[in-house]
Amino acid sequence: MPTVVIVGAGFGGLRAARALRRAPVQVVLLDRNNYHLFQPLLYQVATAGLEPEEIAKPTRSILRGQKNFDFRLVAVTRVDFAAKRLETSAGPIAYDYLVLAPGGETNFFGLDSMQRHGLGLKDIPDAITIRNHVLTCFEQAMLDLDAEQRRTLLTFIVVGGGPTGVEMAGALSELIRLVLVKDYPRLNIKDVRILLLEATDRLLPALPERLREAAGKTLWRKYVEVRFGATVADYDGRQARLKSGEVIPARTVIWAAGVRAAPLNATLGLPTARQGRIPVEPTLQVAGHPEVFIIGDAAYREQEGEPLPMVAPVAIQMGHSVASNIKRHLRGRPLEAFRYRDQGTLATIGRNAAVANVYGLKLSGFPAWVMWLVIHIIQLIGFRNKLFVLINWAWDYFFYERAARLITRD
């Protein structure tokens, strides 16, 4: 039976592994982590609303029923396309088909100071680091008697006006203004500042103007200062210097300004496009290596002249497509070209507030927020995770609480 090795248990890799469950192949899934992470809710772990275990599920337990499936917890160090073999942290693994779905990582655009002092948000340790850091800033502000120091500790900068940045800024504002104010009765809320810096002149560029404006207004009502045309030039952990020359003292900068392909891409010896992504054929194959496919954030495809976005729906659809194409190839049939069906964009900005442009439907406010809740609950894997997230959300909603306000430090 031919072996299909899939690298990465994210949205694309997992979908491909599942879609091959009845194919006459042995599926071997490799990942550095033993769990599949539901990244769209990671910002809620970072803002103490959810526990990490609720948005992650062990890959082995997700695919437990699948007979032709095997998982290995390894890091891939090299791909030998000629020998059809991967080098990993636990020795070589041979493949007949290879699906590379290593995902993406935070893109600091070469800004070294930001890489050192800024906080990215791509994995569970990132989210826990942000949670610990934000809560520690509040604790230190309670000890610090100098007003200047205290304001620096309570200034939170979010960089990037895409969905992650907007959701992060909204959730952070609610964590502070609805929950932490109760924990810190001596806190002067006027000392707290949340800034959302966006380099262009618009938030959520994928949305129509009306919804962009609704999002901006909601953030404003949550006391988030949105700055357009604002680019960070340097950050030393104490103050951020903008390109305009302005200096903002802040102990927290959360970097949601970009992603790029996982570092595995750079080791493949293949030409890369923007953000380190590797251009693939319409069938998602690598040119010259018909048995190798690249999907998700690591792959570069254009559609209608625009590069496909690095988002979960693209990865999921690609995972599905690559499984079909492997099955076609096994039967000697011609492969099909991948075509992305854009289902729209959703972003939540806090309780009762979201913007949605889904299946042609343009919503904002409460209806968009309900749609956001329903879609995310449906997509979460595992009934227990759905139940716990629902209870946590209900708790937050009715009691203005955040369950996971722990500073868990080694």
Added chain:
Amino acid sequence: MPTVVIVGAGFGGLRAARALRRAPVQVVLLDRNNYHLFQPLLYQVATAGLEPEEIAKPTRSILRGQKNFDFRLVAVTRVDFAAKRLETSAGPIAYDYLVLAPGGETNFFGLDSMQRHGLGLKDIPDAITIRNHVLTCFEQAMLDLDAEQRRTLLTFIVVGGGPTGVEMAGALSELIRLVLVKDYPRLNIKDVRILLLEATDRLLPALPERLREAAGKTLWRKYVEVRFGATVADYDGRQARLKSGEVIPARTVIWAAGVRAAPLNATLGLPTARQGRIPVEPTLQVAGHPEVFIIGDAAYREQEGEPLPMVAPVAIQMGHSVASNIKRHLRGRPLEAFRYRDQGTLATIGRNAAVANVYGLKLSGFPAWVMWLVIHIIQLIGFRNKLFVLINWAWDYFFYERAARLITRD
């Protein structure tokens, strides 16, 4: 208003802070962590049954309603009894009354090699480390082709036959034999070994013989090899050498063989007794410093010729007593001597199996297990934590699942 400074937000410190809520004092509680930890369920976090957020609650939110309460996230470095002042990581703090409740830490009895390679279980990071380590051993055993290596990876030694060791061994056996077997279909369960090493000739020495035997039998049915008179002389991370000369290859040694007082005790310049605990007056005052009290694991008191055990009920009762005595002192009344009322011992060894010697009632098996469940749910702080723990337990019970099987590494 006089200031009562309490060091440590464990069972004793928290109880003292709460019991002073209507006293004419300002209460300042200091802790290195921002949460109160329900330590009796820590072994369930270590064996992936519960999430850390479910057995910990932010101290500020527990005492939110208390007007005369303030919390500070600091580490205490020194106590100046003459000046009535603490030195902390955030500067000095003056007190009128001082309650030292810094708790305990793992006691490796000077066994350096064990301190380096063994796994203690006293705080959330400890529990997460054990969880990560055990799950990683299984993942590596799936990669390792050498049978010897694989058996070493799948041998788990628990040292110490007290409640923590017994509960840990039982929970580990169930994690592996009921849950992980489903995740690892290629696993040969005969390669798995769990050993419980006890230096004396009995488990759970606080229990009567009939219950000790019931506990031993239950462990035996769960394939835990109990060894009496077994003391570890050395452990290098690969093999444990016993005093008898026997060598057991094992990648995991969980050390539940002892506790001692927190390191703060050694900095106080006061005489210490066994396990670094400081002898206190019957009123829990420090001799020569009537405004200073020591409670919980850090304090040494004998009752009927026996030292009080380092367990939660002692700390809770001492916390209560010290709050009464401070109130008495304020009113100029004589202080009362502390007297521990032993409510008994409970230990669970897995599903449907526990031993209980509570209020004169001696139970084993299912009734003891139900009693254990009820008592622990009642004692957990916060309705949400109770609810989540209950759901998790029900889930484990009916579906043979463990929710939190994540390897979360930085």
